[in-house]
Amino acid sequence: MTETSSPTVYGYPRQGPDRELKKAIEGHWAGRVTERDLLDVAAGLRAGNWRHLTEAGVREVPTGDFSLYDHVLDTTVMVGAVPPRHRAVVETEGPLAGYFAMARGTQEVAPLEMTKWFDTNYHYLVPELGPDTVFAADPAKQVGELREAVALGHTARPVLVGPVTYLLLAKPAPGADPAFEPIGLLDRLLPVYAEVLAALRAAGAEWVQLDEPALAQDRDRAVLDAAAHAYRELGALTDRPKILVAGYFDRLGDALPVLARAPIEGLGLDFTGPAAANLEDLARAGGLPGKRLIAGVVDGRNVWINDLGGSLATLATLLGLAGRVDVAPSCSLLHVPVDLGLEHGLDPRVGRWLAFARQKVAEVVTLATGLSEGTGAVAGRLAANRADLASREASALTHDPGVRARAAAVTPADTRRPQPYGERAAAQRARLGLPELPTTTIGSFPQTGRLRAARADLRAGRIDQDAYDELIASEIRSVLVFQERAGIDVLVHGEPERNDMVQYFAERLNGYLATQHGWVQSYGTRYVRPPILAGDVSRPRPMTLRWTTYAQSQTRRPVKGMLTGPVTMLAWSFVRDDQPQAETARQVALALRDEVADLEASGIAVIQVDEPALRETLPLRAADRPAYLAWATEAFRLATSGVRADTQIHTHMCYAEFGEILAAIDDLDADVISLEAARSHMRVAGELAGAGYPREVGPGVYDIHSPRVPDVEEVASLLREGLGGIPAGRLWVNPDCGLKTRGWGEVRVSLDNMVAAARVVRAEA
Ligand code: GLN
Ligand code: ZN
Numbered sequence: 232m233t234e235t236s237s238p239t240v241y242g243y244p245r246q247g248p249d250r251e252l253k254k255a256i257e258g259h260w261a262g263r264v265t266e267r268d269l270l271d272v273a274a275g276l277r278a279g280n281w282r283h284l285t286e287a288g289v290r291e292v293p294t295g296d297f298s299l300y301d302h303v304l305d306t307t308v309m310v311g312a313v314p315p316r317h318r319a320v321v322e323t324e325g326p327l328a329g330y331f332a333m334a335r336g337t338q339e340v341a342p343l344e345m346t347k348w349f350d351t352n353y354h355y356l357v358p359e360l361g362p363d364t365v366f367a368a369d370p371a372k373q374v375g376e377l378r379e380a381v382a383l384g385h386t387a388r389p390v391l392v393g394p395v396t397y398l399l400l401a402k403p404a405p406g407a408d409p410a411f412e413p414i415g416l417l418d419r420l421l422p423v424y425a426e427v428l429a430a431l432r433a434a435g436a437e438w439v440q441l442d443e444p445a446l447a448q449d450r451d452r453a454v455l456d457a458a459a460h461a462y463r464e465l466g467a468l469t470d471r472p473k474i475l476v477a478g479y480f481d482r483l484g485d486a487l488p489v490l491a492r493a494p495i496e497g498l499g500l501d502f503t504g505p506a507a508a509n510l511e512d513l514a515r516a517g518g519l520p521g522k523r524l525i526a527g528v529v530d531g532r533n534v535w536i537n538d539l540g541g542s543l544a545t546l547a548t549l550l551g552l553a554g555r556v557d558v559a560p561s562c563s564l565l566h567v568p569v570d571l572g573l574e575h576g577l578d579p580r581v582g583r584w585l586a587f588a589r590q591k592v593a594e595v596v597t598l599a600t601g602l603s604e605g606t607g608a609v610a611g612r613l614a615a616n617r618a619d620l621a622s623r624e625a626s627a628l629t630h631d632p633g634v635r636a637r638a639a640a641v642t643p644a645d646t647r648r649p650q651p652y653g654e655r656a657a658a659q660r661a662r663l664g665l666p667e668l669p670t671t672t673i674g675s676f677p678q679t680g681r682l683r684a685a686r687a688d689l690r691a692g693r694i695d696q697d698a699y700d701e702l703i704a705s706e707i708r709s710v711l712v713f714q715e716r717a718g719i720d721v722l723v724h725g726e727p728e729r730n731d732m733v734q735y736f737a738e739r740l741n742g743y744l745a746t747q748h749g750w751v752q753s754y755g756t757r758y759v760r761p762p763i764l765a766g767d768v769s770r771p772r773p774m775t776l777r778w779t780t781y782a783q784s785q786t787r788r789p790v791k792g793m794l795t796g797p798v799t800m801l802a803w804s805f806v807r808d809d810q811p812q813a814e815t816a817r818q819v820a821l822a823l824r825d826e827v828a829d830l831e832a833s834g835i836a837v838i839q840v841d842e843p844a845l846r847e848t849l850p851l852r853a854a855d856r857p858a859y860l861a862w863a864t865e866a867f868r869l870a871t872s873g874v875r876a877d878t879q880i881h882t883h884m885c886y887a888e889f890g891e892i893l894a895a896i897d898d899l900d901a902d903v904i905s906l907e908a909a910r911s912h913m914r915v916a917g918e919l920a921g922a923g924y925p926r927e928v929g930p931g932v933y934d935i936h937s938p939r940v941p942d943v944e945e946v947a948s949l950l951r952e953g954l955g956g957i958p959a960g961r962l963w964v965n966p967d968c969g970l971k972t973r974g975w976g977e978v979r980v981s982l983d984n985m986v987a988a989a990r991v992v993r994a995e996a
Contacts, residue, residue, distance in 0.1 A: 236546070236556050238289050238599035239525060241390055241440065241477060241499070242296030242563030243280045244588050246752060248570060252276055253756040256299060266327055273299060274379060281385050283589070288596040291438070294376040295389040296563060299327075300334045300755045303355035303400060304343070306392040307333070310423045311367030314359050314404065316340040334755055344402070345754055349444055349480045350851055351532060351566050352761070352803065354754035358400065361407030366419055368426035374434045381435045389431050390563075393441035393476060394420050394465075395458045400445065417457050421464050428471040436472040440499065441465075444562070446486035447478045447506070448851045459489045466494030475499055479527060479562040481851045482508040488516040497523030501561040502545055503530040504808075505855060510545065518552035529586075529594050531560030534567055534749075534763060534805045536586045537594045539601070539609075539616040546602045558599040564588040568749035568760075576747055581765050584623045587749070628742070628766035629809065635767065638817045646868040648900060650876040652926055655902060658877035662836055663789055667996060668950065668989045669720040670964045671929065673883055673905055674793045674839065675971035676710045676725035677978055686730065703728045707782050713979065715786060718986045721837055722790045724782035726971070732795045732841060733803040737762035739774040740822055743804070763805045768818035773829045780833045791881065792830040792838040794823055797866040802844030813862035823870035831878050839881035840871055842899070843968075846884070846892050856891070864898040871901065879903060885968050887915035887930070893922050905929035907967040910936070913952040920956035928953075929963030932988070933981050935973060940980045946988035951995075959996050964989040 246252045255272040258264035264272075281292045298305050307313060308330065313321060317340060321329030334356060336342035343356040373389050380387035392400075394417065401413035424441075431439055446458060465474060476490050477499030483490065487509065490498055498519055500509045506527075513519070526549050528542040542558075549556050570589040571582065586594060601609040623629055648655065685702050688694040710725035729735040737743035743762045750758040775792060783790040797819040807815050823840065830838055845867075850859050871880045882901040887908045889896055896904065908915045908930030916930050932949040933941050953962050964985060970978055 235603040236558060236599045237291060238592070238595040239291050239388070239557055239559045240284065240289065240293055240564055240592060240595070241442070241479075241531070241559060242293055242302075242565050243284065244565055244567070244569045244752070245276065245297050246569065246750060246758065247276045247279070248573065248748075250750055250758060252299075253758060256756050260331070266325075269299075269327075273297065277376065277379060278383060281380055281383060281387075284592060285385060287589075287592045288600075289592065291386045291388050292380060293390045293440070294380045294387045295373045295391060296565075297376060299330065301355050303348075303358065303392060303397070304330070304333060305372055306397050307343075307356070307358045309369055309373060309391070309427060310397070310420060311369055312358055312360060312364055314343070347847055349448075350848065351480070352751070352753055352759065353566060355400065357402050358397065358413070359404040360398070360401045360413040360416060361404035361411060363407075364404065364416060364419070366416075366423045368423045368430070370427040370430040373427060374430050377431060377434045377436055387436065388438045388440055388475070389436050389472075390440040390442060391424075391427070393443040394424050394461050395454070396443045396445035399454070414454060414457055417461060421461060424465060425468050425471070428465065428468060428474075432470060432472045438475055438497070439472040440475045440477055442477050442479075443486075443490075444478060444480050446490070447481035447483055447501070449484070449853050450486060455485055455489050458486060459493065462490065462493035462495050473497065473523075475523060475525065477525065479506070479531070482506045482512060484512070484852070487512045491516045491519055495522075497525065499525035499527060499559065501527040503527065503561045505850070505852070506561065510548065513549075513552055519554065521554040523555045523557065524549060524553035525557045525559045527559050527561030528598065529558075529560040529591050530808065531562035531564055531591065532566035533808055534585050534587060535808050536584055536590070536616065536619055537598075538620060539594065539597060539613055542598055543601050543606060543613075546598060550602070556602065558595045558602065560591050560595060564591060565752060567591065568746065568751055570748070573748040574746055577744065578628075580622070580626060581628065581744060583619045584765070585763070623809065626766070629807075631741075631767035631769060634769050634818055634821075637821055638814065641817065641821070641869060646865050646872055648868075648872045648874070648876075652900070652902070655876045655879075656926075658875075659836075659879045659902060662877040663721075663879065665720050666993065667959045668962055668964050668993050670986050670989050671719060671721040671791065671905075672714075672723055672965055672970060672982070673931075673968040674723050674726055674791070674841070675729075675969070676713075676723070676727070677973055677975045678727065678971050679706075679975070682706060682727055703778065704781060707778060708785055711782060711786050711790075714982075715788065717979075717982050718990075719982065720788065722782070722786060722788050723793060724778055724790060726793060728778055733800055734760075734762060736774060736795050736800060737804065739772075740768050740770055740819070742766040742768035742818070759803070761804050764801065764807055764815060768815070768822055770822035770825055774826055776826075776829050776833060779830060779835055783833075783835060789836045792827070792835045794826060794838065794840045794870075796840045796842035796845075796882065797823060797870055798842050798848060798863045799844040802848045813866075816862055816866035817869060820866040820869040824873050827871060828873055831874050836877070837879045837881060838871070838874070839883060839905075840867065840901075841883045842867060843883065843885040845895065846886065846889070849892065860892065860895040860898070864895050867899050867901075881905065883968060887911045889915070889918065893918070893924075897922075897924060901926065903927040903929060903963060905931070905963065905965050905968075907931050908953075909934035909941075909949065909967050913949055913956070916953040916956035916962070918956075927961045927963060928957050929965040930957075931965060931967030933966035933985055935967045935969040938973070938977055940977050941984055943984045943987045943991065946985050947991045950988060950992045954992070959993075
């Protein structure tokens with residue numbers, strides 16, 4: 232009947248314990264590391280991961296999950312969908328140079344577009360497909376990595392992006408009809424997958440895993456039918472390994488019965504968070520009799536220890552629903568740091584609540600043992616886990632009575648500005664005395680090498696705090712002098728003291744922890760170290776007051792206070808899983824509310840609260856979105872609504888496509904919103920106007936992603952387009968965000984041109 236249960240994983244962090252991969256790849260780009268040496272480093276990291284997994288008790292390791300840049304890009308290579316402009320690079324400079332050209336572009340060719348991998352902070356390269364796309368199988372990477380693992384004595388399960396997800400993640404190729412739907416290419420793509428599957432079987436794969444996380448999103452009948460068709464076709468192949476399809480990041484919903492009925496041998500399901508609904512759905516679909524189920528009961532994208540007892544109970548229920556039940560993290564461990572064991576500075580009280588990739592592997596091994604041999608076989612570990620969980624629940628860190636009482640006492644009135652917008656706008660106009668089409672920037676100014684060096688010197692003790700502070704003060708003075716000379720109306724201090732817009736605040740709030748080695752891949756060779764929201768959040772002392780008021784003391788023009796909003800403070804951190812996110816957001820919002828009040832009391836008249844993450848944390852399933860948007864917008868208003876009518880609240884978002892969050896943007900009730908718009912020709916201005924957006928808007932008029940300096944006429948013509956949607960009394964003039972990433976040379980001229988353009992357009996009015 233039931234075979235013994237095995238632990239497994241879908242993927243493991245690629246970077247290596249000390250980000251060796253990043254160093255090797257960037258060394259290669261800089262010409263210091265040869266292709267051969269880079270490939271050797273990569274092979275060594277893969278071998279190390281497999282060895283670790285095997286030693287920990289995983290008997291079937293994943294292959295093909297490794298990547299030199301991105302696994303969706305690897306899939307593009309595997310199916311032969313390299314765009315023509317990059318093919319030329321492959322032909323002249325070889326496959327690796329062509330691969331990196333797709334990832335990063337070259338002087339001559341643009342890279343593929345990059346976007347978020349579902350609702351994680353990992354970014355993939357978007358395939359470009361059109362009606363003329365001809366696929367051709369290139370299984371070399373998948374087969375090569377499988378062979379490596381087999382040669383090292385491992386049993387391996389190749390992991391591939393599934394064909395349906397691959398097509399759903401693609402966009403129409405440049406030149407193709409923008410309405411072209413890549414999913415229509417499925418019948419052309421399936422033979423390529425068939426060829427890859429045959430090659431993997433020939434290379435020794437008993438099982439292969441096809442990842443279909445796109446089926447954990449809302450999908451219409453046509454897509455579900457496409458999925459049914461795909462797996463009917465692949466299932467009918469005779470020359471193939473056993474097929475396991477994995478869906479994760481949410482419940483499979485209507486796709487679950489489709490996949491359960493498909494002629495494939497196994498299914499991987501997520502049972503964490505909202506995906507726990509898979510359990511009932513699986514029972515309703517009649518289970519997976521005679522098939523293999525991989526139960527993702529350990530959260531693969533957050534850093535908390537598992538409730539092993541609870542997971543064993545879930546697993547026991549699942550035993551009755553499938554022929555064989557294996558245990559895994561819910562998704563690839565790519566989304567968590569490598570090893571908690573590398574953290575030496577962590578508060579040990581908190582360390583026992585955390586599990587990174589290595590620790591999660593140990594958890595799935597324990598669970599599989601418990602499932603196969605009975606809980607008695609893992610009694611010691613279960614008892615320790617119960618004690619760890621209990622210590623978290625009882626800790627003063629996770630339960631600060633003062634914070635809880637304050638959050639519980641929040642009333643709806645606390646989340647609404649007392650005056651209607653019209654009254655506020657008049658009061659702000661009177662106080663600020665700004666011209667029509669006021670000019671400003673989004674917050675940061677170029678972060679010079681001198682600043683980064685000073686931060687390193689301070690950390691290393693080569694300079695003292697006073698010397699560092701003097702440098703910050705002088706940076707602030709110089710950006711103020713520049714802005715005054717340029718004629719900008721609302722100034723910023725330039726954020727020279729901030730390493731990162733979330734980390735800076737996380738380091739100053741109780742309840743947040745920082746790691747030393749907790750790197751997670753964001754894209755390519757870029758890794759981030761998200762802070763961990765571990766406990767109740769409070770603000771021991773003001774966080775931004777000193778430098779903001781210092782800046783204001785240096786100029787008669789208004790200086791904008793600059794804060795990061797509650798949703799973004801959660802989105803770019805690892806969040807608590809022991810209370811609803813709404814509760815955590817409310818705590819962060821209250822801390823920010825105090826900061827806003829302090830800024831206001833010190834005479835700051837304009838305060839910007841950045842919320843670039845509002846849209847990106849939108850739940851995958853539409854049914855979950857209204858609740859999310861309700862708490863997210865409420866948290867923003869809680870942070871910002873305690874001010875007087877004549878204090879102007881700004882917010883900023885890094886994109887111009889709002890779609891379904893337009894109503895939520897309005898619900899923020901910010902007096903001014905700035906957005907990215909330069910590349911989309913201010914389309915957003917028209918969209919907001921069409922939706923009747925009543926407040927002030929600053930669509931970016933200078934594209935910061937490009938080193939190009941816009942001339943006066945170019946900015947002026949964007950402003951005129953903006954005026955087509957937003958009247959002059961409500962239109963602001965600002966660049967897109969990200970001045971921090973540019974050099975002073977371009978920034979100086981571009982902002983001068985921006986101010987000149989504002990003057991030109993004002994004169995026309
Ligand atoms: N105030 C921040 C800056 O200008 C905003 C960053 C962002 O939009 N992501 O850098
Ligand atoms: Zn931005």
